[in-house]
Amino acid sequence: MATLVKRNHWVVRLTHWVNVLAIVIMAGSGMRIFNAHPAFARPGEHFPLNPWDGTPIPSWLTFGGWLAGARHWHFAMMWLLVANGLVYLGFLFLHGEWRDIVPRRGDARDAWEMLKFYLFVRPDHPAQAKHNALQKSAYFAMPVLGIIIVLSGLAIWKPVTLGFITKLFVNYKWARFVHFVAMALLLLLALVHVFMVFAVDPYSLRAIVTGWYDRARSPEARNARPFYHLFGPARATDAERELPPV
Amino acid sequence: MTVDRRRFLTISAASLGGTLLAACDADPKSARKLLAFAERGNRRVEEGLFRHTAMNHVSPSAPVAGQSFPKYMISKTTPIWDTAARGVWRLEVSGAVRRPLSLTLDDLMKLPRITQKVDHFCVEGWNARATWSGVRVSDLARAAEATDDAQYVDFTSFDEDYHESWDMASAMHPQTLVAYGMDGYLLTPAHGAPARLHSPVKLGYKNTKYLTRVVFMPAQNGGYWSDQGYEWYGGT
Numbered sequence: 001m002a003t004l005v006k007r008n009h010w011v012v013r014l015t016h017w018v019n020v021l022a023i024v025i026m027a028g029s030g031m032r033i034f035n036a037h038p039a040f041a042r043p044g045e046h047f048p049l050n051p052w053d054g055t056p057i058p059s060w061l062t063f064g065g066w067l068a069g070a071r072h073w074h075f076a077m078m079w080l081l082v083a084n085g086l087v088y089l090g091f092l093f094l095h096g097e098w099r100d101i102v103p104r105r106g107d108a109r110d111a112w113e114m115l116k117f118y119l120f121v122r123p124d125h126p127a128q129a130k131h132n133a134l135q136k137s138a139y140f141a142m143p144v145l146g147i148i149i150v151l152s153g154l155a156i157w158k159p160v161t162l163g164f165i166t167k168l169f170v171n172y173k174w175a176r177f178v179h180f181v182a183m184a185l186l187l188l189l190a191l192v193h194v195f196m197v198f199a200v201d202p203y204s205l206r207a208i209v210t211g212w213y214d215r216a217r218s219p220e221a222r223n224a225r226p227f228y229h230l231f232g233p234a235r236a237t238d239a240e241r242e243l244p245p246v
Numbered sequence: 247m248t249v250d251r252r253r254f255l256t257i258s259a260a261s262l263g264g265t266l267l268a269a270c271d272a273d274p275k276s277a278r279k280l281l282a283f284a285e286r287g288n289r290r291v292e293e294g295l296f297r298h299t300a301m302n303h304v305s306p307s308a309p310v311a312g313q314s315f316p317k318y319m320i321s322k323t324t325p326i327w328d329t330a331a332r333g334v335w336r337l338e339v340s341g342a343v344r345r346p347l348s349l350t351l352d353d354l355m356k357l358p359r360i361t362q363k364v365d366h367f368c369v370e371g372w373n374a375r376a377t378w379s380g381v382r383v384s385d386l387a388r389a390a391e392a393t394d395d396a397q398y399v400d401f402t403s404f405d406e407d408y409h410e411s412w413d414m415a416s417a418m419h420p421q422t423l424v425a426y427g428m429d430g431y432l433l434t435p436a437h438g439a440p441a442r443l444h445s446p447v448k449l450g451y452k453n454t455k456y457l458t459r460v461v462f463m464p465a466q467n468g469g470y471w472s473d474q475g476y477e478w479y480g481g482t
Contacts, residue, residue, distance in 0.1 A: 076285075172373050
């Protein structure tokens with residue numbers, strides 16, 4: 001049956017898993033660094049945007065042991081994160097796969113339809129290309145957040161030498177806040193992503209490891225919502241309904 | 247082909263996992279080597295990016311931290327220069343110089359004074375503003391006629407054995423001061439009186455308080471926090 005397709009190029013698979021390693025270490029060490037002064041307020045000031053200003057992050061979420069150790073990890077792993085991100089973005093650009101994630105007209109409507117499907121308002125899974133519209137927006141937001149994280153990171157790493165980058169975020173304090181919030185959003189998206197993999201499309205795990213994906217078991221083919229039709233039987237897909245060659 | 251790739255990926259995943267586990271180890275030797283390698287590379291990048299024209303700008307209308315400016319020292323009690331026991335405080339400028347200096351606070355105040363409102367960047371992540379008054383380290387180097395051997399500068403204090411050594415380029419930055427005034431007043435003991443090093447181009451721990459000696463040297467000399475594992479360069 002010709003439903004097995006090569007879904008992810010090895011560059012995408014490799015950068016995906018390097019990213020997992022880099023982001024886990026960057027976020028963990030970043031939160032350990034944050035805990036040395038777990039607030040955005042300058043001494044003697046208040047920071048109303050963060051109601052938990054002054055509350056540290058639970059230490060089991062942090063990495064690096066102590067401030068200096070976490071800084072060493074952060075400033076070593078940042079190169080891996082940036083190099084990996086550049087390889088991924090370069091690949092997307094050169095292979096035209098940016099089309100799979102860059103938003104276009106109609107995506108908002110499609111995302112709304114997906115949402116309706118997930119909320120049982122609509123019975124059938126909307127037709128989709130490689131990703132559904134919700135996935136598309138998440139996979140687009142992730143590299144955008146990554147770029148914001150790298151820029152705001154440079155802004156707080158070198159607030160004098162690269163002061164012109166710090167200026168983009170107003171000043172050091174706000175750059176630090178942006179760096180933190182963008183990290184939190186990225187982690188949130190990553191958590192939702194992992195949840196959806198297991199709740200909707202566990203078959204995509206194969207696609208991000210070996211690259212192969214069974215289209216007959218796609219969420220669209222299974223009409224799968226989170227935890228619904230999770231292991232549903234393979235259904236006829238467009239590929240199978242194609243006219244046989246004459 | 248597929249199997250090979252699968253095996254390759256399995257091995258990669260296993261080794262990545264191994265790296266993670268090694269990283270969680272209390273004293274991972276390989277991780278230490280990797281981090282030391284990264285620190286050396288980062289220092290080269292930081293020195294390459296460093297420019298004397300890149301300055302810290304704080305808006306003239308921005309408030310200073312004032313009483314909230316954190317106070318920090320190694321000693322259990324605030325170090326105060328004991329004139330009765332140690333004689334008049336003097337700043338020694340020595341090492342790779344043709345004309346070593348020994349300056350009293352009055353001597354220091356006769357040298358060209360710079361007053362600047364700048365950020366203080368702490369390694370912990372906070373920053374605080376203050377208006378510092380003092381003498382540029384570059385002016386001290388000129389007055390003492392630092393030689394070509396002066397590649398590094400060690401800043402020593404009378405707060406226990408606290409000191410930090412700097413690269414010459416950062417020490418010669420126009421915003422690097424031996425400061426004796428803060429927010430329009432003479433430094434208080436809590437902030438490093440009689441004089442301290444202050445610059446926005448290095449993290450707080452590099453800015454030695456309770457200064458006694460400025461020694462120009464051909465080699466770097468570590469420092470109180472850098473010897474304990476914090477980055478030696480510590481630049482901003």
